[in-house]
Amino acid sequence: MTKSLNSNFKRQRRNQKSAQELVDGILSGNKADLAQGITMLESSKPEHHRMADEIINGCLPHSGKSIRVGITGVPGVGKSTFIEAFGNHLIEQGHKIAVLAIDPSSQKSGGSILGDKTRMETLVRKEEAFVRPSPSKGSLGGVAKATRESIILCEAAGFDFIIVETVGVGQSEIAVRGMVDFFLLLMLAGAGDELQGIKRGIMEMADALVITKADIEEKTKVKAAMTEYKNAMHLFPPHESDWIPVVSSCSAISGEGIEKINEIIGSYANTTKLNGFFDKNRTRQDLKWMEERVNELILESLKNKNGFQEKSNELATKITQGKISPFRAAEQLLKDLNIT
Ligand SMILES: Nc1nc2c(ncn2[C@@H]2O[C@H](COP(=O)(O)OP(=O)(O)O)[C@@H](O)[C@H]2O)c(=O)[nH]1
Ligand SMILES: [Mg+2]
Structure with missing residues (x-):
């Protein structure tokens, strides 16, 4: 069985809903779907990230x-x-x-x-x-x-x-x-x-x-x-x-x-x-939220870059051996990945 077939099979077996199904359930006030949606947000598994994003986007216009x-x-x-x-x-x-x-x-x-x-x-x-x-x-x-x-x-x-x-x-x-x-x-x-x-x-x-x-x-x-x-x-x-x-x-x-x-x-x-403070405060919170989200997305895309893990491990070894300072190593990592 291929990997994706396998995960589809698992999803069906556990009766796990799709992002859209969860959004529909949440919008209709279903607490079980709300709980499951929140579980997705809390999950550290990368395969849940996309689903969490879809759920948030589906809910935002109604928040x-x-x-x-x-x-x-x-x-x-x-x-x-x-x-x-x-x-x-x-x-x-x-x-x-x-x-x-x-x-x-x-x-x-x-x-x-x-x-x-x-x-x-x-x-x-x-x-x-x-x-x-x-x-x-x-x-x-x-x-x-x-x-x-x-x-x-x-x-x-x-x-x-x-x-x-x-x-x-x-x-x-x-x-x-x-x-x-x-x-x-x-x-x-x-x-x-x-x-x-x-x-x-x-x-x-x-x-x-x-x-x-x-x-x-x-x-x-x-x-x-x-x-x-x-x-x-x-x-x-x-x-x-x-x-x-x-x-x-x-x-x-x-x-x-x-x-x-x-x-x-x-x-x-x-x-x-x-x-006017109520709205001003919420807008300010939204801007801060966007800023945090941008940082998160940048970090995520950086870590998904080819060679990130290898380079990062390589430099970590050098730090352990005292061959490079942590400060230099960070700069070197971005240079090696063609970011700076
Ligand atoms: N007498 C009395 N006891 C309270 C009151 N509020 C909380 N308690 C007690 O204080 C303890 C701690 O309460 P809890 O709500 O768990 O505190 P938390 O850690 O701040 O969430 C519990 O034993 C409660 O029963 C109150 O208004 N009056
Ligand atoms: Mg408490």
Whole structure:
């Protein structure tokens, strides 16, 4: 059997759909097809790349009609539990919500995936919700890329409220900030921000800072923390959106303050749509996305060039033997391949 016959046979046997079939399924709101489409985006197999591109292109004209919200905060602060409560509230309001996650730490432990899904127990069973944990493989860059593309697919499937959960440590916030409209930081009343490991830069990116677990903290403590954070937020330069970040509190267990957060996000969307920032921000994100995609395509075409692997191996050996500097080797590689 030839190779292509063999792979056709395999595809049929596994009942795997074509890109067009998946796009049609996604556009009709089929969650199984959406899940399979996202699996293609996350795949590192070169034979899936073309299919992923076709799916994205098929979905793009039907995307964009949602509000995209990023949620961050240190592990254990209560993000997933919040999303469970908030998501159920949104569904009651008539929304369809998709939850995506970027959690670089879950790649090592693999544990938080299960944790997150069990924290969203009622949400995952709802027809109007789609919950997708962080991919368990790949670099932060790769995971972030897949998440950005997954947003497009979710929107094409009719989800009008997209939530991206990320862990409040390291680079993943910046990646998420670059793909959402609104950025929400969850904090606790008890601990100071140093203790909570939240960097100033993350606080500065937030459109709202919400103190959660208000049910287990004394009211006075929650109030004091809110005042403290309000004062701290005042010291940051004003947001380009002209939006003044809001400090609020909630409990994902009692439901107190959950509705208010939806109002805050609604008010943000109104304000920034009126003053033009909403669209400006999305356009800027699109331009950045294009830039990243160009870099990716250049790299891909370069690596597909004849002799790339051999030359690259040859030079690697020379570096190991101390015969050439890494800097020179990189230049040499491009020269040998006739690129510079
Ligand atoms: N009392 C109370 N506990 C909460 C609340 N939100 C989360 N928790 C608990 O805090 C722990 C961590 O929550 P989780 O949502 O997994 O945090 P994440 O790591 O930020 O996603 C769990 O045991 C939750 O039950 C809340 O509003 N009130
Ligand atoms: Mg979580």
